[in-house]
Amino acid sequence: MIVDSLNTRAHLEEKLNEIKRKLLKLGKMANEALTKSVWALKDHDIQLARAVIGNDDQIDFLRYEIENDCLTFIARFQPFGEDLRTVSSIMYMAGDIERLGDYGSSISKTAIELANEEFIKPLIDIPRMQELLNEMLEKALSAFDQKDLSLAKSVFTMDDLIDDLEEQILRELVLMMMEKPSRIEQASRLFLVARSLERAGDHITNLSERIFYISTGEMTPASKFRRPLPPEKG
Amino acid sequence: MDISVSARDVNLYYGDHHVLKDVSFDMNSRMVTALIGPSGCGKSSFLRCLNRMNDFIRGARVEGDIRIKGKDIYANGTDVIALRRDVGMVFQKPNPFPMSIYDNVAYGPRLHGIKDKERLDEIVETSIKGAALWDEVKDKLQASGLGLSGGQQQRLCIARAIATKPDVILMDEPTSALDPLATAKIEELIRQIKESFTVIIVTHNMQQAARISDFTAFFLLGDLVEYGVTTEMFTNPKDKRTEDYITGRFG
Numbered sequence A: 001m002i003v004d005s006l007n008t009r010a011h012l013e014e015k016l017n018e019i020k021r022k023l024l025k026l027g028k029m030a031n032e033a034l035t036k037s038v039w040a041l042k043d044h045d046i047q048l049a050r051a052v053i054g055n056d057d058q059i060d061f062l063r064y065e066i067e068n069d070c071l072t073f074i075a076r077f078q079p080f081g082e083d084l085r086t087v088s089s090i091m092y093m094a095g096d097i098e099r100l101g102d103y104g105s106s107i108s109k110t111a112i113e114l115a116n117e118e119f120i121k122p123l124i125d126i127p128r129m130q131e132l133l134n135e136m137l138e139k140a141l142s143a144f145d146q147k148d149l150s151l152a153k154s155v156f157t158m159d160d161l162i163d164d165l166e167e168q169i170l171r172e173l174v175l176m177m178m179e180k181p182s183r184i185e186q187a188s189r190l191f192l193v194a195r196s197l198e199r200a201g202d203h204i205t206n207l208s209e210r211i212f213y214i215s216t217g218e219m220t221p222a223s224k225f226r227r228p229l230p231p232e233k234g
Numbered sequence B: 001m002d003i004s005v006s007a008r009d010v011n012l013y014y015g016d017h018h019v020l021k022d023v024s025f026d027m028n029s030r031m032v033t034a035l036i037g038p039s040g041c042g043k044s045s046f047l048r049c050l051n052r053m054n055d056f057i058r059g060a061r062v063e064g065d066i067r068i069k070g071k072d073i074y075a076n077g078t079d080v081i082a083l084r085r086d087v088g089m090v091f092q093k094p095n096p097f098p099m100s101i102y103d104n105v106a107y108g109p110r111l112h113g114i115k116d117k118e119r120l121d122e123i124v125e126t127s128i129k130g131a132a133l134w135d136e137v138k139d140k141l142q143a144s145g146l147g148l149s150g151g152q153q154q155r156l157c158i159a160r161a162i163a164t165k166p167d168v169i170l171m172d173e174p175t176s177a178l179d180p181l182a183t184a185k186i187e188e189l190i191r192q193i194k195e196s197f198t199v200i201i202v203t204h205n206m207q208q209a210a211r212i213s214d215f216t217a218f219f220l221l222g223d224l225v226e227y228g229v230t231t232e233m234f235t236n237p238k239d240k241r242t243e244d245y246i247t248g249r250f251g
Helices: A010-042 A046-075 A079-115 A125-146 A149-180 A183-217 B044-049 B080-086 B102-109 B119-131 B148-164 B178-191 B205-213 B230-235 B240-246
Strands: B004-013 B017-028 B033-038 B060-068 B088-091 B170-173 B198-202 B215-220 B224-231
Touching: A010 A046, A010 A079, A010 A125, A010 A183, A046 A079, A046 B230, A079 A183, A079 B004, A079 B170, A079 B230, A125 A149, A125 A183, A125 B088, A125 B178, A149 A183, B004 B044, B004 B080, B004 B198, B017 B198, B017 B224, B033 B119, B044 B170, B044 B198, B044 B215, B080 B088, B080 B102, B080 B215, B088 B148, B102 B119, B102 B148, B119 B148, B148 B170, B148 B178, B178 B198, B178 B205, B205 B230, B215 B230, B215 B240, B224 B230
Parallel strands: B033 B198, B033 B215, B088 B170, B170 B198
Antiparallel strands: B004 B017, B004 B060, B215 B224
16 A cells, blocks of 8 residues: 555544534434424424424433543544534533423423413414524534534524513413413413523523634633623612 | 743754744743644754753854843853753653762762762752652662663653752653653653742643643744643644644644
């Protein structure tokens, strides 16, 4: 065999790309879980809800696989600089993404519990939140894949919309509960769904923070790009 | 922070070859500074400027200002022998003198005029203890230094270097000829001796630089590209060339 040139980075990059691809796959799996859980809720689809819950183990397993791959990568290549930032960030990102899957499971459980009930109101804002989250997660994953900081930044501002929707849902549900206490149980469950989706937005925002860190080496808090807090009342 | 060694606009030439170009930085007292960079980048040449080892190279010329504890070491009338007492050196390959372990360590102090046997005994013992070698050689101080293992020989060389109570210890790839266990012992020793000495170490092993040094200087083609806190250099270097080097894109 004749060795023409030695690419000392080839092996390292191949392994790192493998881990990156797994993270993207994990993202797609979690996105599907979250999306389908809201569909199951909206459509009273017990079958679909069960499928989401049943699939959660796969998400967990892939997350552990990614963590393990990262540790092996660190042990074998002892990375520095951007490689080190990437691999350490992936470990955190895998945790954030795995949480999205957990929210999918928990919403699916609510879907099963409410499957035989008429909704106290048509579900509009909850599916809207889910659509936004879907878009946020896709943006965050491509920003990670392509190291696109402006795309990562757009995720931060979208989380403001998620928070607005949650607030709107809360106000609406509180009013409905005040009108008719028999609605309290379902309204509380629906609010917990909205809360899960709001938390999902925070985890996706964390992904964007990590993407900034990988590229810049600086910890960039999402708040830097979000609207300022409202002034204190009183 | 207390500055031990300060370099200002240091240029080094070997004949027509411009080896170091306007190198300026301060090395802190009782800290470990690692010099890294690909072969031929000038890091070892820079190290050799600090105790005037380049004086031995025909055609070598140093320009600029190097101060150790504020004293210009290239000033006219500098006592170079005294300088090398204050600036000790440990080399790549362990190079004990072909004499007993005791005499190896007593060599420097004797050269600088210490004759009293008790005083010498004391220096030899504290130096060998300081190099974490005492338990292994205390019963055979009169045996030849050459009979020790590679790692022990290197620690003997460190004992020899610290016997003259220098301010600065220069190390030129001190573990490149040692196995991992002997390397770990030297690294641990460096961590301990930095409480008393300023250590400046050239290493090709970046993991080693990351493990043991407080500050890192990255050299490339005779330029000092980046100098800073080690943890920062290895996680978030400021210069693209540093990033490329530490991540193995070249070098």
